Amino acid sequence: MGRKSLKSEHIPKATIGRLAVYIQVLERLKSEGTDVISSENLAQACSVNSSQIRKDLAYFGEFGVRGVGYYVQELITSIKQSLGVDRIWNCCIVGVGNLGRALLRHGEFKSKGFNIKVAFDCDPYKIGEIVEGLEVICTRKTRNLVSEQKLEIGIITTPPERAQRAANYLVEAGIKGIINYAPSRIDVPDHIPLEYVDFIHHFYALAFHINLGRAAE
Amino acid sequence: MGRKSLKSEHIPKATIGRLAVYIQVLERLKSEGTDVISSENLAQACSVNSSQIRKDLAYFGEFGVRGVGYYVQELITSIKQSLGVDRIWNCCIVGVGNLGRALLRHGEFKSKGFNIKVAFDCDPYKIGEIVEGLEVICTRKTRNLVSEQKLEIGIITTPPERAQRAANYLVEAGIKGIINYAPSRIDVPDHIPLEYVDFIHHFYALAFHINLGRAAE
Numbered sequence: 001m002g003r004k005s006l007k008s009e010h011i012p013k014a015t016i017g018r019l020a021v022y023i024q025v026l027e028r029l030k031s032e033g034t035d036v037i038s039s040e041n042l043a044q045a046c047s048v049n050s051s052q053i054r055k056d057l058a059y060f061g062e063f064g065v066r067g068v069g070y071y072v073q074e075l076i077t078s079i080k081q082s083l084g085v086d087r088i089w090n091c092c093i094v095g096v097g098n099l100g101r102a103l104l105r106h107g108e109f110k111s112k113g114f115n116i117k118v119a120f121d122c123d124p125y126k127i128g129e130i131v132e133g134l135e136v137i138c139t140r141k142t143r144n145l146v147s148e149q150k151l152e153i154g155i156i157t158t159p160p161e162r163a164q165r166a167a168n169y170l171v172e173a174g175i176k177g178i179i180n181y182a183p184s185r186i187d188v189p190d191h192i193p194l195e196y197v198d199f200i201h202h203f204y205a206l207a208f209h210i211n212l213g214r215a216a217e
Numbered sequence: 218m219g220r221k222s223l224k225s226e227h228i229p230k231a232t233i234g235r236l237a238v239y240i241q242v243l244e245r246l247k248s249e250g251t252d253v254i255s256s257e258n259l260a261q262a263c264s265v266n267s268s269q270i271r272k273d274l275a276y277f278g279e280f281g282v283r284g285v286g287y288y289v290q291e292l293i294t295s296i297k298q299s300l301g302v303d304r305i306w307n308c309c310i311v312g313v314g315n316l317g318r319a320l321l322r323h324g325e326f327k328s329k330g331f332n333i334k335v336a337f338d339c340d341p342y343k344i345g346e347i348v349e350g351l352e353v354i355c356t357r358k359t360r361n362l363v364s365e366q367k368l369e370i371g372i373i374t375t376p377p378e379r380a381q382r383a384a385n386y387l388v389e390a391g392i393k394g395i396i397n398y399a400p401s402r403i404d405v406p407d408h409i410p411l412e413y414v415d416f417i418h419h420f421y422a423l424a425f426h427i428n429l430g431r432a433a434e
Contacts, residue, residue, distance in 0.1 A: 014264045020421035085424040102316035193426035204237035207302040209410035
């Protein structure tokens with residue numbers, strides 16, 4: 001399927017972050033049976049203002065129908081096609097502790113196209129164990145497996161002090177991008193996209209809302 | 218400590234969400250030794266534009282120093298004091314599976330003032346087990362424990378099909394707010410703030426960045 005031409009190849013980083021949230025919210029709306037949504041309601045569901053959403057979506061052409069709103073499925077398809085992410089992504093996880101196991105058991109990733117194919121750990125007691133149908137593989141084999149299995153995304157779920165080493169293995173093996181769940185900063189070359197998953201801002205947001213006496217959702 | 222007067226008690230929900238991110242980014246900057254930051258650099262670190270940051274922070278008075286930027290510690294202190302969150306929050310976790318255990322072992326919560334005091338589970342094989350120094354308690358005791366231990370925030374880490382029941386227990390017990398890590402929507406009364414933690418938008422954002430051939434961080 002051809003990639004639709006974008007109004008600009010220079011979509012700001014902040015827009016990309018919001019598009020990821022829009023897609024997630026739109027997919028939830030779809031699963032709840034919503035076919036059409038106004039930009040105001042979509043904005044509210046995404047916790048941004050409606051002029052921001054219209055501006056962000058304008059990178060992908062003219063979408064909204066005046067007086068109607070956005071067609072949910074059409075918008076999902078268009079954003080994904082435009083950005084070229086309407087396909088399966090091969091992922092691996094590094095660190096089969098509690099968080100790693102929780103992610104391996106999480107049904108949502110595969111259904112959204114993120115297929116965790118390999119699980120690495122450096123603990124000899126874990127290597128060879130079968131977790132959710134995957135055999136835990138020694139982290140030293142990262143280089144071979146990344147190329148053999150065409151792995152693109154590396155998910156780091158090690159303890160914080162091992163996150164940098166995990167990132168080094170992944171980068172050396174030619175991984176295309178990294179998601180770091182470990183609570184520590186890591187260095188990777190500039191050409192490797194890196195996302196941090198951090199839980200604490202949800203706690204702050206909730207505390208703010210409790211204190212202000214108003215619903216967060 | 219007195220609560221500083223806010224320019225407006227009607228801070229928009231989207232601003233609250235961003236303030237939580239600003240606090241998190243500012244605390245990271247502080248831990249890395251940054252004392253002063255320009256609104257442009259802070260905006261970049263938070264993935265928003267600098268006029269948005271200036272507008273959001275204006276709810277708390279005049280902060281930035283022209284030609285200098287923001288003093289990191291002063292800004293953290295002021296936002297937290299203004300919103301009244303510079304204190305310890307008593308939390309409980311419902312669901313001691315892999316994700317629950319990962320959160321109990323996560324050092325960051327306590328250091329940021331979110332103290333997980335009680336761990337609930339409905340599995341008789343888990344009840345009584347000691348996890349990270351906490352005895353797992355039967356979920357049916359939620360009502361007693363929430364009032365006895367002055368629990369304010371409930372963290373749901375059950376399987377998706379049990380999240381609603383966990384929320385019901387927490388709400389009936391008088392919890393003040395809920396963070397839901399289970400991948401399912403839940404209903405709570407309007408006066409109970411609710412935050413969803415969802416991992417998938419990080420995957421979308423990373424995929425977008427990989428496809429656009431540019432660094433996400």
